[in-house]
Structures are given as structure tokens and as C-alpha cells.
Amino acid sequence: MEPINSIPCLEKAMCKCSEELNAKVKGLNGKRAIVVCGGTGCLANHSEDLEAELKRLVKEYGLEDKVTVNHVGCFGLCSQGPFIKIFPEETLYRAVQVKDAETIVKEDLVGHRIVEDLLYVDPITKMRIAKQEDIPFYKKQVRVALHGCSLINPSLVEEYLGCGGFKGLKRALTELTPQQVIDEVTNSGLRGRGGGGFLTGRKWQFAANVEADQKYIVCNGDEGDPGAFMDCSILEGTPFSVIEGMMIAGYAFGASEGYFYVRAEYPTAVKRLTEAIKDLEEAGILGDHVLGTDFSFRVHLRLGAGAFVCGEETALLNSIEGKRGMPRPRPPFPAVKGLWGKPTCVNNVETLATVPYILREGWEKFASMGTEKSKGTKVFALGGKINNVGLVEVPMGTTLRTLIYDIGGGIPGGKAFKAIQTGGPSGGCLTAADLDTPIDYDALVAKGSMMGSGGAIVMDEDNCMVNVAHFYMNFICDESCGKCTVCRIGTKRLYEMLTDVVEGRGTEQTLEDMKAIASVLKDGALCALGQTAANPILSTMANFPEEYLAHVKDKKCPAHACKKLVSFTIDPEKCKKCSLCARNCPVSAIHGVPGKEPYVIDQSKCIKCGACLSGCRFDAIHKE
Amino acid sequence: MNTIQVKIEGRLYDVDASLSILEAARSVGYSIPSLCYWNGGHNSLASCRVCLVEVASAQGSRLVASCVYPVAWVGADKGFEIKISSPKAIEARRTSVELLLSNHSKDCQTCVKNGNCELLNVAKITGAKDNRFPGEKSKATYDDCAPGIVRDTSKCILCGRCVERCKEAQGIGILGFEARGFETFVGPAANRSFATSPCIQCGQCVNVCPTGALSEKREIDLVDEAFRQGKYVIVQTAPAVRAALAEEFGNKIGTVNATGRMVAALHRLGFYRVFDTNFGADLTIMEEATELLHRMKGEGVLPQITSCSPGWINFAEYFYPEILPHVSTCKSPHEMEGAIIKSYFAKTHNIDPKDIFVVSVMPCTAKKGEAKRPQNAANGGLPDVDAVLTTRELALMIKRSGILFNELPEEEFDQDLLGEYSGAGVIFGVTGGVMEAALRTAYHALTGKEYGPIDFKEVRGLESIKEASLDIDGTIVKVAVASGMKDAKKLLDEVKAGTSPYAFIEIMGCPGGCINGGGQPFVKPTLQPEEGANVLKEYRQKRANILYTIDEKMTLRQSHNNKDIIALYENFLGSPCSELAEELLHTSYVSNREKFPNLK
Structure with a gap:
């Protein structure tokens, strides 16, 4: 593309790109556009091969002039991927395998017939739904941080420009002073999306207030919570928006250097980010005299080696x-003495991805979403015992019930909801009694959990909460x-004590000792990792005291999840002496005589694998 | 000084606003237990969590590590109150200590730091309960392969003082944190031994270690065995030992010149002869000053760099092999003295040198390795020195034998061929001392007369780098003195680049010189409250003053006027740097750089 080295150039490019993207989506260019999900989840399900196959078939069927194929960022409903979407009809196909490509080309592209088998099926109404916007999962979502994700090609700066990219930066550079940018972000009420929830504008203000020859803006992309992939998806789906956010931050508090710290386990994110930085440098948007102004900005990328603690900002700086x-x-x-001793702001990926929206749309629009003290939207990675596992973005204030049932589609197998773990290993568990809690930094903390970076793991009646704490x-x-x-x-x-509890060696004194350590950990640890490390224990102890007591007093696991506390027995009345259980048993712990004597499990040999139970056709085996 | 008003336990105090809470509290009479805090908090990682205090305000209360938390953040004007003895703070500090103890070997009775253990001290102060949190222990490493230092991670509390000390003093950073979580340990890279790492064995890490995780490698058993075998066990003591030995017997730092009692104790321990390494120091000056004059005449490269400190020699061999030709070939004083004992002394007394066992009492852990260098075995391959004891080990031997040190009379070193020594030798124990001693003799050699004021005060003081330009009868000699490798690097880089303006450089491995060596009595503010809050800032000067006072009181102030030295040259060696002197008193160096190609 042509160099974009001045504001007029940028305006011209925005105009052109916007028209092109609009034409692509609406089919105004006389072409249909296939977009294939290029998020990590779908990539793992061979969406890259699918994209290649579609391209090959388009060529084979002579549709090159009529159809374009490219990849986009995450669609969100990851459990149903890989997704493809066809414009301008906006038909969404889910769980598309490479072998389905030809059907789609033949039926839809050539024959203009929707491939019914590949449409989303509503689990309740059993209706097939062709358009994304009609799927309940998407209905209550608002994409701010994920703006453009699953629409634009993350590798093309033109498409980012086409969907409003760099409008925020342009406004900051041309219409606002740095202080006005800080005020804009402060007024928007944006709080850090990485977990702490500190007001982003205020953080910038601290750094702005310090006189220094050099300041840094650091993007924390070291997302490490088990089950979390919000930042991963943003970096993969819309890397330019994070860079734009970083540039706006740099302008606001006077940083001319930005560092991305992304975990090396996100190869796709790293690749796209690297390309995006290079593209922007070549286009002239990054570097000396950004868009011909006095503002200069450079971006560096550092890879994290996978230590969870490096998500803690000072460890990250080290x-x-x-x-x-x-x-x-x-x-x-860090805002006073951060990277190499210089004033530094560390902002999370999602925070920075949100900043362009605020500058583009104005703080009022952003602040109109959410609750009194938690504005805008929040991205969550929904996981665990939930039908719609995936990536969602909802306005603050949405209740957990909406998140779990309306968007998440409820619990699989009709099981009862037991708890939702938010905030990752630093967070806590919320119970059925908390389902109407709005998603709000302070409300979640008040209930004993936290927003965290946005991991949300749902648990059902089969999860033992002591075991969950043990895992974390x-x-x-x-x-x-x-x-x-x-x-x-x-x-x-604490881990050793919890092991004692889940293995039946714990006593009530163990619980007291756990509380003693947990309390010092919470108040006395050096960093947030340590200070919040006991949260899974404290919140499960507070919300499920009876489960702990059952483990230590009765030596029972009410959810039958703790292996050492579970026993399998065969009801001799119901046993048909078929011998299937004995044959399924991997350790030969079950004995009997086929057709003659009922089978019995030797408890000293049993490894509690459950193979006998799942195999028995006569409901003769019990787990207790 | 900016002051700030703080509220501690309900009372208001005006304190220095630049301090941490711990230091501010110390200034008004509180000693908050701590472990990782060291050196005015400069090295503190805030890792041990033993100094937690409660900071309360209307917003609630929280625990902070008082050793690093700036008191300026919790001023009374902002509504903060510091609570040191609230139940929450006391419980937190106790729990931290109990957790440390739960992963500690706890063999306190037999531990080398018995009596000097700061962990045991905080356990007592915080009221830690035994075995409150029993559990698995981290995998431990015991490394006694290196000549001078032993590392036992089963006693390590990961305070990180040694890590910081190695960086601060030596600029090396041989120690670091490795692995993570519960298995985190402190050690050389990849958990290698000190013996196979570029560790200079200076022992500064040992001095700051609060527990028995780092200690000197003891050689008392070797001495016992020599006595058992009926050898002529001859002992010599380094100058710096007398400046600190009395501290081991309850005397305040800098108050007692222990020379006479030390000699009396050594006599009572049954040594065949008790000599002063100062004789060796005088001999070193004769050789080193002569070597310098030779170099100044164009025989060899300048600047000449001193070679008395084995820590520095190890450093040069690992990190600056290019400049080894600049290092004086003189052995260090105790090695010279050992070589003379096993030759001149042995010959004169008609003793087979094989039957002599030379023990050096040194303020140093690196000397242990120096004594084992094959280059330091002049008499037919016999080591010049057979065992090296640190000041601490000597104290232990004295205590072990039931000798009441403080009640001993003052006795003189044995006057037997190696008896006399000069004040110039005494000041070897402090940074700048070797330089000053050498200048006194070099002045004489160049001018044929004594330097009037005697003292070269330009090279005194505990600054890490000192330089001086001396006019010796028209010859301008530029000299520099450095101690601690971190700061010495500046001088060494100049030498390496060929831009060094100096003729003579003195380098000592430990900051401040031997008085602060790795084998000296421990200085532990928390265990020695009587020394005052500034002890870590003051102890080196206090020890140095003892040596300067001894020098001043001596009538013999220059090495070349030592009559036993003169006799040694007349009767045995010939002249300084003679062939025999080269054979017995000079050594050589090897580059160890190849072993660690990636060193910076």
C-alpha cells in the first residue's frame, strides 16, 4: 500500500479502505466473500487447511473473479468451530471440516443453496439458524475490544482502516492535547482489564506527572490463567487495535517506546503481531513523526517463556x-519507576484494544455502557461445564445468569449449576445464590471473587469444590x-494440607491451619499472585463449608469426585453376574463366577477409575 | 533532612522522610525482626516477610514489608498508623518464620552458624512454634567441592542477601535464584559447584548469609591431624586478624587490638612457633617494590598490579586473563613466609621441611584455595602453607581449648629468624596499605632516603577507588588503589585497553581490604544491638583504625629496615628478585577464561 505519512494520507486511506470493506461485506464489488475463522481454537481444528481447500476449490470451480477467501479472527463460539461466514448473505456455517468445503462450494457458492447440515442448531428449539445475529449466543453481546474481530483479516491494515482503525489515534493527534486524551480515558471510566481494575486514565496520569527523559508503555499479553484466551484472541483477531491503543497511550503520557510482552505459547498471536508491527512501520504509521506529527513511537516485542508470575507487572518488567x-x-x-527505572505504564491487551474505541466514539458512548463504577464491556473466556464454550464480550452489568444461561446456553446434560470460578487462580467461586450478581469489578469482589482477566469456568454438581481448590x-x-x-x-x-483433605487425612485442625496460612498469604505476600493465591481456598471455604466438613469429618466427598474418598460397590441383588465389569476392570479387582455368583469389588485393589460403573447395563454398581 | 510525622502504636514521632518504615522505627527505638533486610535496605528484596508490620488507616489495614516500604507513604498526616505489635502483625511475622522453619534442616546444634544464626534469632523473637506446618522439604544441594566456601541449601531461606552481595561487592553475580515455586534455590548457574563456577571464593556471601547455608570450608581437622602426627606445627597470622579477633570474644568492634592475646592464645594452643605474617608482608614489599622498579626501568609492563589478594587473583584469571602480565609475580605474604619457613627456617634449625606444617590464620576464605595452588609449592613440591584457618576458625579453636581469651596476658611473636616486622606490614590488612608500604620502600630505593612524613595518606580511606600522584624526588609516580571487584573493573578496563595512566595499582578482592575479608567475625546488626544502628557503615573503619594505630606506634615503619629481612637477604636470598628469591617467593598465573567462554 502507499505510505501513510501524513494526516491527509491517512484520511484518504481510511476513506478508500472503508469503501472497500463495505463493498466486500455488502457484495457491492460484485463478489461474495468467504471468511474462515483463524482463531487458535479453529486453527487447531484445521481451519487453515479448510481455508486452503476453499481457495483451491474456488479456483477449480472457476469462481476466482466472483469469490474471495480469507481468514479472520475468532467468532467466539469456539466449541462449535471451525466457522466460516459467507458475505453478503452473512450465512454462518459451523463445525466445518475440510471435507465439507466442496459441498459448500457446490451448494452455496455455485448453487446458491444454504447447506442446512452445517448451520447452527438451537439446542432448545432445535431450529437451524443461518445468520450469526440470530443465534442466542451472540444476541446479548457487544463487541468493543473485539471490534472487527471475525470481520476483518487480521493481517491486512487496509481492512483495519476500513472498520474505523486509527480514527482514534487520528483524533488524539489532531484534536486533543495529551492531557485531553488522558481526561477522555479517565472520563470513560475504563478500568484495567487484566485483573486489578485500576482506572486506566489515572494510571496514565501518574506516569504523565513524572518528569523523565524516557517513558514506556508496556502491553501485558502474558495471559496465563488456566482456560483464559481473551488476550490471545484479541491479539490474533485484531492486533492493529492493540497497537493503536498503545500509540494513543504513548501520546497521552509521553512514552515514545512501547513493549509488547506476549507469551511464547501464543505463536499465532506473536506472528500476527510481528507482521502488524512490520506493516505499520512500512506504512509509516509507526516510527519517527507518526503521520507527520511531532509524535514518534516505536514498538518492540518480547516473548514470555511461560511463567504465570510474569503476568504480574513488576515481574513482567524484570x-x-x-x-x-x-x-x-x-x-x-512502575508509573514512577518502571522499565529500566523509567516511568512505565503496564496495560493489559484488552485495555489497550478498548482505548481506540473510546477515542473514536467518544468517552460518553463508552461510559453509557456498564454500571456506575464499571464501564464499557468485558471479554470473557467461558469454559468448563457449559454448552457454549467460547469467547464472549458483554456490557458490564450483565448478570452471571445471563452470561451462563442466555449466552453460555446453560449446563450440559441437564445437570445443576454449582459454581462459577472467575478471575482464574487468583479469583474465587460464586454460587447459585450469586447468579444475579452483575458483572462489575466491585460487585464481584464483594461476593468474594474478582473480575480477573476474564476467565469464567462453570462447575456443575459433579465438581467437588475442595478438589477445585486443590487444582488451583x-x-x-x-x-x-x-x-x-x-x-x-x-x-x-496449603497444597499439602488440601491433599490431605481430598485424600481423607485432613482434620478440622487442618482447616484451621489452612486459614492461618491463607490469611498471612493474603495480607503478607509480596505480589498480587501471592496475595490472591489463597482466594480459591478462602472462597470455596466460605461458600461450601459443608463440603470441607464432609471431607474432614465424614471422610466423604459429596460430589464423588475425590478418588480416595469414593468407593464403588456392586449391589448383589441387581447384579446379573454377566462378568462385564470384571472384564472391564483394568486392575482385575472384581471377582465373581459368571452366571452363578454376584460380582464383588476388592476395595484394596480398586483404583476408582469408574470403568465398571460406566459399563454396567443393570445399574448394579454404585459410587459413594 | 526532610522529616515526616509518623504514628507508631498511637504515638507521634518525627522521622527522616527518606527512610523505610523499619529504619524509621529503628530511629525511634524499635527493632523490627528481619532477615532479608541488609545494608540499609539497599540490598533488600523484601522476600522473607519477617519484617511485616500493619499499616492501618480509615480505608482499612494491610501488612507491608517494613524494610522496603517508604515511611513517606504512611505519614500521620494521611491518616496512617503503623502497628508493629498488633496481633495481626505479630501473627504474620511468626507465621513467616514458622514457614521458613518448616523447610529448614534445623540441625542447629551442629550447625557452623550456631551462635550466629539470624533465623534462630528471629524464631526466638517471634515466638515461632515448632513444627506448626510440617511438610515436604525442598530438594537440597550440599556443595563442599570448592576450597573455601561450602553451600548447603537445606539451610537456605532464599533471602537473596548473598545474591546481592556478590553483585554489589564483586560485580560478578555468581549466585542467583533458580527453578521456581517451592523448589526455588540459590546457587551458581545450573546448580553447579562453586568449584566449577567462576567464583572467586572471596566469602563476602558467607559474611552476609543469615543462616548456615553458606560457610567457610573448615580446616581445623587438618591442623589437629598435624599435631597428632607430631609435626612442627608453625602458625602465622595475617594483620587483619588482630583487628577483629577480639570481636569473637564479646568485645565491641574496633575496641581491642588483639595482637598480644592472640599470640598468647596461639602459644597455649601448642604451636611450635608463632609468627606474624607481617614478616612475609615486609618480604613482599622488598620483592614487589624491586619488581616495580624493574618494570619502571622497562623490564616488563606497567602498571604493576599487586598480587596479595587471592580473591583478586581468581578474578583476574577468570575475567581479565589479558592483564595477567601486569600482575606482580610476588606470592602473597603468607605464602612467602611459608616458603621461607620451609627453606631458610628449616635449614637453619636443621628440620626436614616435610616435618613442618605451616598454618596460616587469615581473614580470608580465598586463601584456602591459594594455599592449594601447585604454583605455591616452592620447596620440592611441598605446599608453602599446609592449612589456612579463618579468623572465625581460630576463635573456635581457642574456645574449644577452654582458653579464656579476654583474661590472657599480652605476649610477643616468637623472635626466631622471622620475628621482626614493620608497621608497613601491619597496614596490609586495609585497602591502600600495600600501596603505602610499597611506596615507603620504593621512595627509599629511588632516593636513598626515607620519606619524611612516613604516611602516604593519599591512599588511605575506605573509598572503593583512590588515586594519587606522588612526586618522588622528581619522579612522578601515579598510583591507584581499588577494593571490591565491581569498582576495580574500571581500573582493569583501562589496563586492558592500554590506557591506564598508573605505574602501580593495588587491588584487594574485598571492599575495604582484608579487614572486611570473608573469614572475619560476622557483623550482624540484629545479633549485636550494642554496636548501634550504623554498625554496617562503621565496622570497617573501626577495624582499619586498629591497624593504623599499631603502625603509628611502631618504631620500625618501613619494610626495608626490618633487620630480620635484611638478615634473610644477607644470609640466604642474596638480593630481592635474586634467582633464589624468584624460585621461592614468586609465582605464576593461568588463564581460566577458556573454561567460561561466555563470561562478560
Whole structure:
């Protein structure tokens, strides 16, 4: 593309690109456009091969002049991927395999007939739905941070420009002073999407207030919560928006250098971001004298090696500096003394992706969404025992019930909802009693959990909450950087105590000791990882005390999830002596005589795998 | 000084606004337990969580690490109150210590740091309960392969003081945190031994370690064995030892010149002869000053760099092999003295040198390795020195034998061929001392007369780098002095680049010189409250003053006027740098750089 080295050039390019994108979507260019999901989930399901196959078939069927094929960012409904969407009809096909490509080309592209089998089926009405906007999953969502994701090709700056890209930056550079940009973001009420929930504008203000020869803006893309992929999807689906947000931040508080810190486990995100940076440098949008103004900005990319603690901002800064990723004591805060001792703002990917929207649409529009103290929208990665596993973006204030039932499609298999874990390993569990809690930073904290970065894992009646706490504590124990005593040793002791509880060795004193460590951890750890490490325990203890007591007093796991506390028995009355269970048993723990004597499980040999139970056709085996 | 008003336990105090909470509290009479806090908080990682205090305000209360939290953030004007003894703070500090103890080997009775353990101290102060949180222990490493330092991670509390100390003092950073979570440990890269890492064995890490995780490698058993075998066990003591030994017996730092009692104790321990390494120091000056004059005449490269400090020699061999030709070939004083004992002394007394066992009492852990260098075995391959004890080990031997050190009379070193020593030798123990001693003799050699004021005060002081330009009868000699490798690097880089303006450079491995060596008595503010809050800033000067005072009181102030030295040259060696002197008193160096090609 032509260099964009001045504001008029940018305006011209925006105009042209906008027309082109509009033409593509509406078919005004006389072509139909197929977009294939290029998010990590769909890529794992061979969407790249699907895209190649579609391209091949388009050529084979001589449709090259009539059809374009390219990939876009995540569609969100990941459990049903890979997705393709065909414009201008906006037909959405789901779970499309490579072998389905020919059917789509023949039927839809050539024959103009919708391939019914590949449409989304509403689990309740069993109706097939052809258009994305009619699928309940999408109905209550609003895409702000994900603006353009699943519409534009993340590798083409032209498409980003076509959907409003760099309008925010242009407004900042041409209409606003740096202080006005900070005010705009402060007024919008945008709070950090990485977990802390600190007002973004205020953070920028702190950095702006410090005199320094060099300042830095750092984008925290070290998303490490188990089950979270919000930042991954944003970086993959709309990398330019994050860069634009970073540039606006740099302009606002005076940083001329930006660092992306992205975990190396996100190869697609890293690749697209690298390309995006290169494209912008070539186009002249990044570098000296951005768009011909006095503002210069450079972007660097650093890869994280996978330590969860590097998501903590001071550990992240150490890591960028080439040091071991261990948190620093605060104060001084990074806004005063950050990267290489210079004032630095560390903002999360989603936060920065939201900034262009605020500048483009105005703070009032952003602030019109959400609750009093939590404005705008929030992206969640819905996972666990939920029908619609995937990526969602909802306005703040949406209730958990809406999130889980309306958008998430409820719990599979008609099981009962038990809890939703928000905030990842640092967060807590909320129960059925909390379902009408609005998604709001302060409301979630008040209920004993936290917003976190947006992981939301749903649990049903089969999940043991002690076991869940045990899982998270194992994770934290591994991921502690080892620097401070209460985290390094405290989490290990908590994990050992929880192991005692789930294996039937715990006592009520164990629970008391756990509380003692948890309380010092919460108040006395060096960084947020340690301070929140005990949250899964504290919140499950608070919300499900009876489950803990059942484990330590009765040595029972009410959810039958803790293997050491479960036993399998065969009801001799119901046993038909068919021997299937004995044959299924991997450790030969079941004995009997076929057709003559009922079967019995030798408890000393049983490994609690459940193979006998799932195999029995006569409901003769019980788990308790 | 900007002051700020803080409220501590309900009372208002005006404190220095630049301090941490811990330091501010210290200034008004509170000693908050701490472990990782060290050196005015400069090195503190805030990792141990033993110094937690509660900070309360209308917004609620929280715990903060008082060692790093700026008191300026919790001023009374903003409504904050610091609570050191609230139940929450006390419980938190106790829990931190209990957690540390739960992953500690707890073999306190037999631990080398018995009596000097800061963990044991905070356990006592915080009221830690035994075995409150029993559980698995981290995998431990025990490394005693290196000559001077032993690392036992089962006792390490990961405070990180050693990590910071190695960087601060030596600029090396041989130690770092490795692995993560519960298995995190501190050690050389990839958990290698000190013996196979570019560690210079200076022992500064040992001095700051709060527990028994780092210690000197003891050689008392070697001495015992020599006595058992009936050898002529001859001991010599380095100058810096007398400046600090009395501290091991409850005397305040800098108050007691221990020379006489130390000699008395060594006599009572049964050593065949008790000599002063100062004799060796005088000998070193004779050789080194002569070597310098040779170099100044164009025989060899300038600047000449001193070679008394084995930590520095290790550093040069690892990090600056290019400049080894600049390093004086003189052995260090105790090695010279050992070589003379096993030759001149042995010959004169008609003793088979094989039956002599030379023990050096040194303020140094690196000397242990120096004594084992094959280059330091002049008499038919016999090591010049057979065992090196640190000041701390000597104290232990004295205590072990039931000798009441403080009640001993003052006795003199044995006057037997190597008895006399000069004040010039004494000041070897402090940074700048070797330079000053050498200048006194070089002045004489160049001018044929004594330097009037005797003292070269230009090279005194504990700054890490000192430089001076001296006019010796028209010859301008530019000299520099550095201690601690981190700061010495500036001088060494100049030498390497060929831009060094100096003729003579003195380098000591430990900041401040031998008085602050890795084998000296521990200085632990929390265990020695009587030393005052500024002890870490003051102890080096206090020890140095003892040595300068001894020098001033001596009538013999120059090495070349030592009559035993003169006799040694007349009767045995011939002249400085003679063939025999080269054989016995000079050494060589090897580059170890190849072993670590990626060193920076």
C-alpha cells in the first residue's frame, strides 16, 4: 500500500479502505466473500487447511473473479468451530471440516443453496439458524475490544482502516492535547482489564506527572490463567487495535517506546503481531513523526517463556529487562519507576484494544455502557461445564445468569449449576445464590471473587469444590516465583494440607491451619499472585463449608469426585453376574463366577477409575 | 533532612522522610525482626516477610514489608498508623518464620552458624512454634567441592542477601535464584559447584548469609591431624586478624587490638612457633617494590598490579586473563613466609621441611584455595602453607581449648629468624596499605632516603577507588588503589585497553581490604544491638583504625629496615628478585577464561 505519512494520507486511506470493506461485506464489488475463522481454537481444528481447500476449490470451480477467501479472527463460539461466514448473505456455517468445503462450494457458492447440515442448531428449539445475529449466543453481546474481530483479516491494515482503525489515534493527534486524551480515558471510566481494575486514565496520569527523559508503555499479553484466551484472541483477531491503543497511550503520557510482552505459547498471536508491527512501520504509521506529527513511537516485542508470575507487572518488567521474572516491591510503582527505572505504564491487551474505541466514539458512548463504577464491556473466556464454550464480550452489568444461561446456553446434560470460578487462580467461586450478581469489578469482589482477566469456568454438581481448590493451589504452587516466603512455602503447605483433605487425612485442625496460612498469604505476600493465591481456598471455604466438613469429618466427598474418598460397590441383588465389569476392570479387582455368583469389588485393589460403573447395563454398581 | 510525622502504636514521632518504615522505627527505638533486610535496605528484596508490620488507616489495614516500604507513604498526616505489635502483625511475622522453619534442616546444634544464626534469632523473637506446618522439604544441594566456601541449601531461606552481595561487592553475580515455586534455590548457574563456577571464593556471601547455608570450608581437622602426627606445627597470622579477633570474644568492634592475646592464645594452643605474617608482608614489599622498579626501568609492563589478594587473583584469571602480565609475580605474604619457613627456617634449625606444617590464620576464605595452588609449592613440591584457618576458625579453636581469651596476658611473636616486622606490614590488612608500604620502600630505593612524613595518606580511606600522584624526588609516580571487584573493573578496563595512566595499582578482592575479608567475625546488626544502628557503615573503619594505630606506634615503619629481612637477604636470598628469591617467593598465573567462554 502507499505510505501513510501524513494526516491527509491517512484520511484518504481510511476513506478508500472503508469503501472497500463495505463493498466486500455488502457484495457491492460484485463478489461474495468467504471468511474462515483463524482463531487458535479453529486453527487447531484445521481451519487453515479448510481455508486452503476453499481457495483451491474456488479456483477449480472457476469462481476466482466472483469469490474471495480469507481468514479472520475468532467468532467466539469456539466449541462449535471451525466457522466460516459467507458475505453478503452473512450465512454462518459451523463445525466445518475440510471435507465439507466442496459441498459448500457446490451448494452455496455455485448453487446458491444454504447447506442446512452445517448451520447452527438451537439446542432448545432445535431450529437451524443461518445468520450469526440470530443465534442466542451472540444476541446479548457487544463487541468493543473485539471490534472487527471475525470481520476483518487480521493481517491486512487496509481492512483495519476500513472498520474505523486509527480514527482514534487520528483524533488524539489532531484534536486533543495529551492531557485531553488522558481526561477522555479517565472520563470513560475504563478500568484495567487484566485483573486489578485500576482506572486506566489515572494510571496514565501518574506516569504523565513524572518528569523523565524516557517513558514506556508496556502491553501485558502474558495471559496465563488456566482456560483464559481473551488476550490471545484479541491479539490474533485484531492486533492493529492493540497497537493503536498503545500509540494513543504513548501520546497521552509521553512514552515514545512501547513493549509488547506476549507469551511464547501464543505463536499465532506473536506472528500476527510481528507482521502488524512490520506493516505499520512500512506504512509509516509507526516510527519517527507518526503521520507527520511531532509524535514518534516505536514498538518492540518480547516473548514470555511461560511463567504465570510474569503476568504480574513488576515481574513482567524484570523479564523484559532480561532478569528473572520476580516481582519487585512496590512502591515505587512502575508509573514512577518502571522499565529500566523509567516511568512505565503496564496495560493489559484488552485495555489497550478498548482505548481506540473510546477515542473514536467518544468517552460518553463508552461510559453509557456498564454500571456506575464499571464501564464499557468485558471479554470473557467461558469454559468448563457449559454448552457454549467460547469467547464472549458483554456490557458490564450483565448478570452471571445471563452470561451462563442466555449466552453460555446453560449446563450440559441437564445437570445443576454449582459454581462459577472467575478471575482464574487468583479469583474465587460464586454460587447459585450469586447468579444475579452483575458483572462489575466491585460487585464481584464483594461476593468474594474478582473480575480477573476474564476467565469464567462453570462447575456443575459433579465438581467437588475442595478438589477445585486443590487444582488451583497446585497450579499456584508450581507458578510461585519462589521469592517470598509466604508464597513459596505457604502455597506448598496449603497444597499439602488440601491433599490431605481430598485424600481423607485432613482434620478440622487442618482447616484451621489452612486459614492461618491463607490469611498471612493474603495480607503478607509480596505480589498480587501471592496475595490472591489463597482466594480459591478462602472462597470455596466460605461458600461450601459443608463440603470441607464432609471431607474432614465424614471422610466423604459429596460430589464423588475425590478418588480416595469414593468407593464403588456392586449391589448383589441387581447384579446379573454377566462378568462385564470384571472384564472391564483394568486392575482385575472384581471377582465373581459368571452366571452363578454376584460380582464383588476388592476395595484394596480398586483404583476408582469408574470403568465398571460406566459399563454396567443393570445399574448394579454404585459410587459413594 | 526532610522529616515526616509518623504514628507508631498511637504515638507521634518525627522521622527522616527518606527512610523505610523499619529504619524509621529503628530511629525511634524499635527493632523490627528481619532477615532479608541488609545494608540499609539497599540490598533488600523484601522476600522473607519477617519484617511485616500493619499499616492501618480509615480505608482499612494491610501488612507491608517494613524494610522496603517508604515511611513517606504512611505519614500521620494521611491518616496512617503503623502497628508493629498488633496481633495481626505479630501473627504474620511468626507465621513467616514458622514457614521458613518448616523447610529448614534445623540441625542447629551442629550447625557452623550456631551462635550466629539470624533465623534462630528471629524464631526466638517471634515466638515461632515448632513444627506448626510440617511438610515436604525442598530438594537440597550440599556443595563442599570448592576450597573455601561450602553451600548447603537445606539451610537456605532464599533471602537473596548473598545474591546481592556478590553483585554489589564483586560485580560478578555468581549466585542467583533458580527453578521456581517451592523448589526455588540459590546457587551458581545450573546448580553447579562453586568449584566449577567462576567464583572467586572471596566469602563476602558467607559474611552476609543469615543462616548456615553458606560457610567457610573448615580446616581445623587438618591442623589437629598435624599435631597428632607430631609435626612442627608453625602458625602465622595475617594483620587483619588482630583487628577483629577480639570481636569473637564479646568485645565491641574496633575496641581491642588483639595482637598480644592472640599470640598468647596461639602459644597455649601448642604451636611450635608463632609468627606474624607481617614478616612475609615486609618480604613482599622488598620483592614487589624491586619488581616495580624493574618494570619502571622497562623490564616488563606497567602498571604493576599487586598480587596479595587471592580473591583478586581468581578474578583476574577468570575475567581479565589479558592483564595477567601486569600482575606482580610476588606470592602473597603468607605464602612467602611459608616458603621461607620451609627453606631458610628449616635449614637453619636443621628440620626436614616435610616435618613442618605451616598454618596460616587469615581473614580470608580465598586463601584456602591459594594455599592449594601447585604454583605455591616452592620447596620440592611441598605446599608453602599446609592449612589456612579463618579468623572465625581460630576463635573456635581457642574456645574449644577452654582458653579464656579476654583474661590472657599480652605476649610477643616468637623472635626466631622471622620475628621482626614493620608497621608497613601491619597496614596490609586495609585497602591502600600495600600501596603505602610499597611506596615507603620504593621512595627509599629511588632516593636513598626515607620519606619524611612516613604516611602516604593519599591512599588511605575506605573509598572503593583512590588515586594519587606522588612526586618522588622528581619522579612522578601515579598510583591507584581499588577494593571490591565491581569498582576495580574500571581500573582493569583501562589496563586492558592500554590506557591506564598508573605505574602501580593495588587491588584487594574485598571492599575495604582484608579487614572486611570473608573469614572475619560476622557483623550482624540484629545479633549485636550494642554496636548501634550504623554498625554496617562503621565496622570497617573501626577495624582499619586498629591497624593504623599499631603502625603509628611502631618504631620500625618501613619494610626495608626490618633487620630480620635484611638478615634473610644477607644470609640466604642474596638480593630481592635474586634467582633464589624468584624460585621461592614468586609465582605464576593461568588463564581460566577458556573454561567460561561466555563470561562478560
